[in-house]
Amino acid sequence: MTPPILKVENLRIAFGGVAAADGVELEIAAGEFMAIIGPNGAGKTTFLNLCTGYVKPATGSVLFEGRDITGLSPRAITRRGIARAFQIPQLFAGHSLLENVMLALAARHGIRQVLAPLDREAYRVEGRALLELVGLETAAGQPVSELPEGMRKLADIALALALKPRLLLMDEPTSGVSAQEKYALMGTLMQVLKTEGITALFVEHDMEIVRTYAGRVLVWDSGKVLASGAPEAVLADERVIRSVVGAV
Amino acid sequence: MPIVVLAVLAALVALLPAAVPWLRFVFIITIASGFAALGVAVLLRAGLISIGHALFYAVGAYAVAFLMRATGTTDLFLLLAAAVVVSGLAGLVVGAFMVRYRAIFFAMLNLAVSMVVFSLLSKLYGLTGGSDGMRVATPTLVGSALDREAFNAVFLYVVIGLFVAAGILVQLYFRSPMGEALAAVETNEVRLEYLGVSVRGVLLSAYVLSAMLAGLGGAIAGIAIGHVVPEMAYWTESGHFVLVAVLGGIAGPAGPFIGAIFLEVLRTLASGFAAETWNLVVGVALLLVIFFLPEGLYGIGAKLFRRRGAQ
Numbered sequence: 001m002t003p004p005i006l007k008v009e010n011l012r013i014a015f016g017g018v019a020a021a022d023g024v025e026l027e028i029a030a031g032e033f034m035a036i037i038g039p040n041g042a043g044k045t046t047f048l049n050l051c052t053g054y055v056k057p058a059t060g061s062v063l064f065e066g067r068d069i070t071g072l073s074p075r076a077i078t079r080r081g082i083a084r085a086f087q088i089p090q091l092f093a094g095h096s097l098l099e100n101v102m103l104a105l106a107a108r109h110g111i112r113q114v115l116a117p118l119d120r121e122a123y124r125v126e127g128r129a130l131l132e133l134v135g136l137e138t139a140a141g142q143p144v145s146e147l148p149e150g151m152r153k154l155a156d157i158a159l160a161l162a163l164k165p166r167l168l169l170m171d172e173p174t175s176g177v178s179a180q181e182k183y184a185l186m187g188t189l190m191q192v193l194k195t196e197g198i199t200a201l202f203v204e205h206d207m208e209i210v211r212t213y214a215g216r217v218l219v220w221d222s223g224k225v226l227a228s229g230a231p232e233a234v235l236a237d238e239r240v241i242r243s244v245v246g247a248v
Numbered sequence: 249m250p251i252v253v254l255a256v257l258a259a260l261v262a263l264l265p266a267a268v269p270w271l272r273f274v275f276i277i278t279i280a281s282g283f284a285a286l287g288v289a290v291l292l293r294a295g296l297i298s299i300g301h302a303l304f305y306a307v308g309a310y311a312v313a314f315l316m317r318a319t320g321t322t323d324l325f326l327l328l329a330a331a332v333v334v335s336g337l338a339g340l341v342v343g344a345f346m347v348r349y350r351a352i353f354f355a356m357l358n359l360a361v362s363m364v365v366f367s368l369l370s371k372l373y374g375l376t377g378g379s380d381g382m383r384v385a386t387p388t389l390v391g392s393a394l395d396r397e398a399f400n401a402v403f404l405y406v407v408i409g410l411f412v413a414a415g416i417l418v419q420l421y422f423r424s425p426m427g428e429a430l431a432a433v434e435t436n437e438v439r440l441e442y443l444g445v446s447v448r449g450v451l452l453s454a455y456v457l458s459a460m461l462a463g464l465g466g467a468i469a470g471i472a473i474g475h476v477v478p479e480m481a482y483w484t485e486s487g488h489f490v491l492v493a494v495l496g497g498i499a500g501p502a503g504p505f506i507g508a509i510f511l512e513v514l515r516t517l518a519s520g521f522a523a524e525t526w527n528l529v530v531g532v533a534l535l536l537v538i539f540f541l542p543e544g545l546y547g548i549g550a551k552l553f554r555r556r557g558a559q
């Protein structure tokens with residue numbers, strides 16, 4: 001039996017008396033595609049911040065592939081194989097879309113080069129392929145600051161994928177993406193995750209997306225895991241409907 | 249078009265001093281501050297303004313003077329290489345502290361540290377000759393001793409060669425992964441760390457490079473003048489480099505040189521009115537740069553974007 005790819009024990013953090021994580025216990029098996037749902041302010045983003053070292057927990061621990069990563073920096077955790085896409089896309093505004101992706105590729109292949117150019121054949125090819133994957137190939141040369149929010153979300157996911165992580169955390173990947181494109185995006189994402197063997201966890205507000213794609217759903221409320229299980233069962237639960245579905 | 253400008257400039261730089269010998273010295277000094285400005289420009293790439301790089305300018309200059317006095321070394325290239333190494337080490341030590349700070353704090357801490365070094369150079373009379381400074385003899389060129397006149401004639405072309413080489417290397421660096429990451433520090437540090445890149449590592453290597461460039465400039469100035477003084481570390485000197493770098497940033501690859509000439513002329517004009525006028529000009533121009541320029545150059549959006557942090 002392989003250990004869970006991510007294991008979280010008794011995770012606690014409060015901001016000014018508001019518990020954003022209140023004794024969270026969680027295990028994610030390799031290969032899972034798990035959705036996190038919950039009302040605004042439930043602590044979903046905070047959970048991703050805790051897992052990636054952006055916020056240090058007051059108590060508890062985070063284990064990645066059986067090893068303790070609690071208290072490590074986002075950089076150290078990223079290097080171990082966890083990548084993240086953000087609720088608000090985090091891009092390099094001064095660079096073009098393709099340059100953004102090439103920077104991520106360079107980060108994976110070795111950033112410590114001072115004379116060879118970033119803009120090289122190998123990175124261009126791999127970068128364009130990644131952009132094609134998220135449907136952004138036609139915008140490759142555009143400055144990311146000029147892209148609409150939906151495209152920026154996709155670009156942010158492309159940066160995370162460029163790292164070839166073993167665990168991918170996405171914060172509302174389909175928010176800002178048009179209704180028609182949501183399904184296409186999720187479809188290709190699922191494909192990539194499967195072929196690359198990436199385990200993923202995504203925060204989502206669109207229940208239809210959750211129902212269609214998630215293998216497991218985790219319901220978050222006031223810093224606690226309210227329910228967890230298969231989408232059909234969880235989304236039919238009275239408490240969940242009151243807490244989440246009713247609220248959205 | 250830029251190629252034509254560059255060619256004309258290169259021809260001027262190459263021929264004019266041959267026709268007008270006293271211009272040699274002016275050109276060498278101008279290029280010396282061009283080196284320091286290039287160093288400042290490296291950090292500007294990350295949106296950081298150092299008002300303290302005269303510190304490394306002075307370190308390079310004093311390194312030459314000390315090495316000459318302590319070991320009797322006179323070889324030009326050895327002296328320049330030593331100055332680059334020493335200022336690089338100084339950059340490593342100071343930079344390790346500076347890379348934690350941003351914006352106005354970075355600017356002011358660099359200023360503060362450089363002024364501490366200025367006072368030390370002025371006060372430690374026994375070691376540095378205090379405000380009298382230290383003498384620098386005319387170095388030898390690959391074994392041959394030349395008189396001042398002949399040395400400067402050769403030195404100018406050595407300096408031009410070094411400056412062109414440094415300019416090319418810095419351009420290559422800017423386009424490399426580390427150089428692009430340096431520019432990315434200005435727009436999104438959070439994302440860089442979430443790509444597994446050490447922001448402080450990127451900044452520290454840039455800081456060391458910028459210190460080496462400034463140190464080389466100082467060494468060249470010290471050799472050309474034949475004398476090093478604490479004023480080389482003074483804040484107006486740092487301010488001068490920032491202004492040259494900023495003007496240079498607008499003018500492209502030959503910018504630091506053009507900026508340096510422009511400011512040299514301005515300085516001469518200003519000091520014609522009163523010595524204090526120059527300090528006033530530098531001071532006011534610096535304030536304008538600090539408050540308006542980073543936004544002006546790189547976009548206000550980029551700044552706001554970074555401040556939103558990880559959400």
Ligand SMILES: Nc1ncnc2c1ncn2[C@@H]1O[C@H](COP(=O)(O)OP(=O)(O)OP(=O)(O)O)[C@@H](O)[C@H]1O
Pocket residue numbers: 015018019020038039040041042043044045046047087
């Ligand atoms: N760095 C922080 N400092 C102070 N309070 C914070 C911080 N991060 C989160 N919080 C608070 O913790 C609670 C949980 O926030 P979080 O962003 O994790 O919610 P969320 O579930 O992601 O909500 P949303 O669906 O709106 O994105 C909120 O009350 C929020 O104000």
Ligand SMILES: [Mg+2]
Pocket residue numbers: 044045046087171559
């Ligand atoms: Mg959130």
